[in-house]
Amino acid sequence: MTALVMGHMNPDTDSIISAIAVADLNNKRGISAKAGAQGEPTPETKFVLEKFGLTAPEVVTDVAGKKMYLVDYSDLAQAPKGIGEAEILGIVDHHKLGDVTTSNPLEIWTWPVGCSCTVIKSMYDFYGVEIPKNIAGGLLCAILSDTVMFKSPTCTEADKKAVEALAKIAGVSDVMALGMEMFKVKSAVEGASMKDLVFRDYKDFDMNGNKVGIGQLEVVDLSILDKVKDGLYEEITRVKGEGRHSVFLLLTDIMKEGSEMLIVSDDPAVVEKAFGKKPEGKSVWLDGVMSRKKQVVPNFEKAFK
Ligand code: MG
Ligand code: MG
Ligand code: MG
Secondary structure (H helix, E strand, C coil), X not given: CCEEEECXXXXXXXXXXXXXXXXXXXXXXXXXXXXXXXXXXXXXXXXXXXXXXXXXXXXXXXXXXXXXXXXXXXXXXXXXXXXXXXXXXXXXXXXXXXCCCCCCCCEEEECCCCCHHHHHXXXXXXXXXXXXXXXXXXXXXXXXXXXXXXXXXXXXXXXXXXXXXXXXXXXXXXXXXXXXXXXXXXXXXXXXXXXXXXXXXXXEEEECCEEEEEEEEEECCHHHHCCCHHHHHXXXXXXXXCCCCEEEEEEEECCCCEEEEEEEECCCHHHHHHHCCCCECCEEEEECXXXXXXXXXXXXXXXXC
């Protein structure tokens, strides 16, 4: 049976490119595999796919009875329907270990680096498989995206080294110019609904029994979001109303290197508890905060205990 390689819900560039690359590598190792995705690519990911001539993976919503490789997550909350009836053959990730369990031994590659694609670059090297030029371009962009062009505190030396090597394979001479071009595409809000924007990069977490949603929009200049901020607030208020304790939306300015966090919560005091800063009205500015995974989720997890 062909194994399905798939990333998390509301897929980002890392989830999509990781699925494409691990499927390619597995096929070359003699393991029949196919990339899938839990949703359509975002404008940023579309830009990357088009730039390097890659095809968007097929959208799959139910994986019951399938053989699976998970990429860029290992949390059941991020998994597709039917995951309990699927057989997990492997995990490639760079997040904290989640709550997925298996009945058989599996292949796990999970490293504390800035992007799953950095791990995948090393997997190709380990198995002695040449990285195709177009996949190298995709991997490179995913690393630039996840590490916010090396500015995120999640970025490691391994990510920078991987980008350097991948740029040579992909024939990219100016990595930072390509990154800026990609983040400009990511920053565009025209034509997107408020729901699209909130869920473009959104994750639910279980924090001490409370359902907490945290979304993030990364832009090259926060003023781009001025005209949609009220609409975004209305939308997260609606999302909170679906049975969540809190919904937070990080509006990250990648040049100023900080985030304005929009807040809707049953207990707004958790924000001050988590960050030591009192919200002004509906939001708070968090200087230096760029990573949900490293600077936001752990703080809230402590505050909710
Ligand atoms: Mg991701
Ligand atoms: Mg990632
Ligand atoms: Mg991200």
